[in-house]
Amino acid sequence: MNQNPPLTFRPGIIGTLRTANRLIRSATHEGMGNPDGVPTSALAAAWENLARGGIGLIISGHAFVDAAGRASRNQTAIDRDELIPSWRIPVEAVHRAGGKVMLQLAHAGLYAAVPEPAGPSPSAPAPGKPLCREISSRQIIELIAAFARAARRAREAGFDGVQLHAAHGYLISQFLSGYYNHRTDEYGGTPENRSRLLVEILKAVRREVGSDYPVTVKINSEDFITGGMNQAECAVVCRRLQETGLDAVELSGGVQAPEACFSPVRRVPLSTPETAFYREAAAAIRKKLHIPVILVGGLSSLHLCEELLHDQCCDFIALCRPLIREPALIRRWQQGDDAPSPCIRCNACFRPILTGRGLFCPIAARNA
Numbered sequence: 001m002n003q004n005p006p007l008t009f010r011p012g013i014i015g016t017l018r019t020a021n022r023l024i025r026s027a028t029h030e031g032m033g034n035p036d037g038v039p040t041s042a043l044a045a046a047w048e049n050l051a052r053g054g055i056g057l058i059i060s061g062h063a064f065v066d067a068a069g070r071a072s073r074n075q076t077a078i079d080r081d082e083l084i085p086s087w088r089i090p091v092e093a094v095h096r097a098g099g100k101v102m103l104q105l106a107h108a109g110l111y112a113a114v115p116e117p118a119g120p121s122p123s124a125p126a127p128g129k130p131l132c133r134e135i136s137s138r139q140i141i142e143l144i145a146a147f148a149r150a151a152r153r154a155r156e157a158g159f160d161g162v163q164l165h166a167a168h169g170y171l172i173s174q175f176l177s178g179y180y181n182h183r184t185d186e187y188g189g190t191p192e193n194r195s196r197l198l199v200e201i202l203k204a205v206r207r208e209v210g211s212d213y214p215v216t217v218k219i220n221s222e223d224f225i226t227g228g229m230n231q232a233e234c235a236v237v238c239r240r241l242q243e244t245g246l247d248a249v250e251l252s253g254g255v256q257a258p259e260a261c262f263s264p265v266r267r268v269p270l271s272t273p274e275t276a277f278y279r280e281a282a283a284a285i286r287k288k289l290h291i292p293v294i295l296v297g298g299l300s301s302l303h304l305c306e307e308l309l310h311d312q313c314c315d316f317i318a319l320c321r322p323l324i325r326e327p328a329l330i331r332r333w334q335q336g337d338d339a340p341s342p343c344i345r346c347n348a349c350f351r352p353i354l355t356g357r358g359l360f361c362p363i364a365a366r367n368a
């Protein structure tokens with residue numbers, strides 16, 4: 001009998017952060033912010049539940065660093081110092097349960113739910129909607145400072161690290177993507193120029209939090225839209241981020257424009273066998289890096305997690321929807337029941353979140 005523990009359950013390291021295993025709760029908007037963006041007590045309970053369920057690291061739902069980048073009504077905020085004490089409550093709940101937690105820092109750019117959203121270039125957030133405003137060079141400087149201050153607040157609130165949300169067609173991803181970014185200044189045009197905002201944000205964050213604080217980035221391995229960021233560009237950006245002091249990169253994919261081939265939250269027909277959406281991209285990009293690669297998207301079995309780690313496609317596995325369906329999935333696997341997650345990736349989990357009813361799987365609730 002094989003006496004070695006599964007690779008999935010071996011401890012991991014991201015910068016100075018040690019995790020109990022290789023499993024990460026990928027950032028999941030919980031819809032548990034009050035109208036001022038303050039995290040609710042329900043959020044502390046949900047995170048504590050996840051930590052008790054055995055996950056090695058929780059990444060929070062996207063928290064906005066500036067009110068102009070707010071994506072939804074019940075989103076949490078990290079845009080002002082007075083929020084720091086409120087964030088200590090869920091962070092301490094995770095730590096008491098033996099878990100680790102990072103805050104995801106975000107700005108929705110042209111998809112912000114504000115009266116006059118702004119993005120890298122004038123573009124309509126949805127068919128029939130007015131074009132967004134173009135962000136000025138002066139506003140870019142303010143944005144960089146907003147991310148840096150948010151990271152400092154996360155550290156002061158006790159978070160174990162931060163993740164910059166540079167995926168899924170939100171603001172940083174809009175700058176990275178030739179689909180959204182048509183600027184002619186030093187923030188547009190060549191891939192190097194398009195990644196300048198992200199690199200400058202990372203530098204500014206490092207200056208605020210120091211070199212020993214774990215900082216990760218979630219980025220699209222591919223935008224899956226004509227003119228968007230491709231895998232080769234993503235690899236170059238990841239190398240630049242590594243040189244700038246990044247601790248780990250999480251690879252995702254897709255943007256929210258209607259003409260994109262794939263949504264970041266891909267629906268998968270029930271008949272489709274389990275696939276890691278970005279497996280090939282992760283394997284190729286990881287070969288060019290020495291920082292850990294986190295792979296998200298489509299994973300629901302311990303068997304596939306083991307295979308991906310064994311084949312050196314990635315160093316960590318991130319899960320979102322399977323943990324909404326079953327927050328104690330990891331504990332169940334650790335206890336010897338390795339049946340895959342029953343999540344069918346139908347995206348019904350968005351309904352309660354967007355209507356402020358919390359984070360749960362309506363299918364599981366119906367069957368209970």
Ligand SMILES: Cc1cc2nc3c(=O)[nH]c(=O)nc-3n(C[C@H](O)[C@H](O)[C@H](O)COP(=O)(O)O)c2cc1C
Binds near residue numbers: 165
């Ligand atoms: C309800 C819900 C909320 C999400 N919120 C975020 C978020 O705040 N930030 C983010 O980067 N990704 C978010 N995602 C995307 C997931 O982190 C993940 O990339 C995607 O669901 C694919 O992983 P999965 O197949 O394990 O669900 C969300 C997904 C869902 C279903």
